Amino acid sequence: MSSQRGLTLIKDMDDKMIDDLKKKIKGKVLLQENLGRHTTFRIGGPADLWVEPHDPKELKKALLFAKENKTPFVVVGGGSNLLVSDSGIKGMVIHLGSPHFKDMSAKGGTVTAGAGSSIASLVRFCCNEGLTGMESLVGIPGTLGGALYMNAGGSSNPIFKNIGEFVSSVKVMDHSGNIRTIKRDRIEFGYRKSNLSSCIILQVVFKLEKGDKEVLNSSCSKFLTMKRQKQALDVPSAGCVFKNPEGFQFTCGQMIDMLGLKGKKVGGAEISEKHGNFIVNRKGATAEDVKGLIDFVKSKVKENYNIDLELEIKVM
Numbered sequence: 001m002s003s004q005r006g007l008t009l010i011k012d013m014d015d016k017m018i019d020d021l022k023k024k025i026k027g028k029v030l031l032q033e034n035l036g037r038h039t040t041f042r043i044g045g046p047a048d049l050w051v052e053p054h055d056p057k058e059l060k061k062a063l064l065f066a067k068e069n070k071t072p073f074v075v076v077g078g079g080s081n082l083l084v085s086d087s088g089i090k091g092m093v094i095h096l097g098s099p100h101f102k103d104m105s106a107k108g109g110t111v112t113a114g115a116g117s118s119i120a121s122l123v124r125f126c127c128n129e130g131l132t133g134m135e136s137l138v139g140i141p142g143t144l145g146g147a148l149y150m151n152a153g154g155s156s157n158p159i160f161k162n163i164g165e166f167v168s169s170v171k172v173m174d175h176s177g178n179i180r181t182i183k184r185d186r187i188e189f190g191y192r193k194s195n196l197s198s199c200i201i202l203q204v205v206f207k208l209e210k211g212d213k214e215v216l217n218s219s220c221s222k223f224l225t226m227k228r229q230k231q232a233l234d235v236p237s238a239g240c241v242f243k244n245p246e247g248f249q250f251t252c253g254q255m256i257d258m259l260g261l262k263g264k265k266v267g268g269a270e271i272s273e274k275h276g277n278f279i280v281n282r283k284g285a286t287a288e289d290v291k292g293l294i295d296f297v298k299s300k301v302k303e304n305y306n307i308d309l310e311l312e313i314k315v316m
């Protein structure tokens with residue numbers, strides 16, 4: 001049995017080990033699952049092992065399997081902030097896609113939602129419950145788990161909120177399968193980041209204010225229109241590629257626009273004509289094409305503004 005840096009890769013496992021895992025898990029267990037199907041970029045090679053546990057008990061079994069077999073694992077939500085390598089992901093990819101992780105309920109001003117819920121359904125649910133706060137998040141693809149991990153939301157304009165602002169507590173599982181609840185005062189949310197990276201987010205409790213259903217739904221439509229006007233939503237992408245440099249007068253989109261880089265192509269990847277901070281998969285782009293464009297933008301911005309751009313998207 002061979003391994004990389006002491007870690008066991010799935011190709012090294014025998015069929016019996018995989019069969020044992022399949023017996024333990026009622027949810028999906030797939031070998032060599034194409035990750036291009038699970039990322040909004042539509043890019044990515046296969047995952048050695050794709051696991052969709054049915055519930056937290058099965059999630060724990062999957063984590064213990066990974067631990068016992070020294071198999072690396074990652075969590076993928078809606079894949080809307082990811083650039084997955086053309087060679088895929090070695091090890092196990094966990095996805096909270098079963099209905100158990102998509103449960104939502106409301107009581108008074110409190111909303112409890114599973115990490116596998118889509119942001120679209122969460123925003124709709126809150127508005128229909130007459131609870132305000134989430135409207136500006138409408139149109140953000142992906143799941144609640146990914147949104148919380150990233151503290152997804154809007155940018156400079158204060159009418160756009162970040163999801164962390166409404167969190168009251170988060171239920172998480174650590175890598176040994178232990179579940180605990182983290183209260184808001186122990187969670188740090190920053191610009192497209194949180195301190196929730198060492199665990200798997202299972203469920204989130206939000207505290208929201210009362211609002212008028214009709215006003216909230218109409219507010220969502222306005223936010224969606226603004227998003228459609230600014231962003232390239234009809235072509236595969238992972239949203240904004242770079243973080244805006246803090247305290248600088250220009251956003252990444254503005255710098256890229258001023259440098260005349262919109263429309264620049266590497267293979268099938270292209271800097272969006274609509275939003276300079278979006279790279280779109282125009283035609284069969286590979287992860288290497290996207291990385292080529294990223295390096296090109298970084299070098300131009302460094303050369304002209306002396307700024308080292310930081311990635312917002314996660315490269316796996």
Ligand SMILES: Cc1cc2nc3c(=O)[nH]c(=O)nc-3n(C[C@H](O)[C@H](O)[C@H](O)COP(=O)(O)OP(=O)(O)OC[C@H]3O[C@@H](n4cnc5c(N)ncnc54)[C@H](O)[C@@H]3O)c2cc1C
Nearest residue numbers: 077078079080081142143145146147149152153201238239
């Ligand atoms: C067209 C488009 C528009 C976008 N607009 C916005 C926007 O306006 N604002 C914004 O902030 N973002 C935006 N994004 C980026 C993206 O949608 C968000 O970052 C989203 O919240 C990511 O959620 P996801 O479920 O897809 O996470 P993924 O991309 O699957 O994962 C992102 C990170 O979260 C981790 N993760 C996922 N689920 C869990 C979990 N349950 N527990 C622990 N970690 C987890 C992953 O390991 C990974 O590190 C946009 C993307 C696209 C394609």
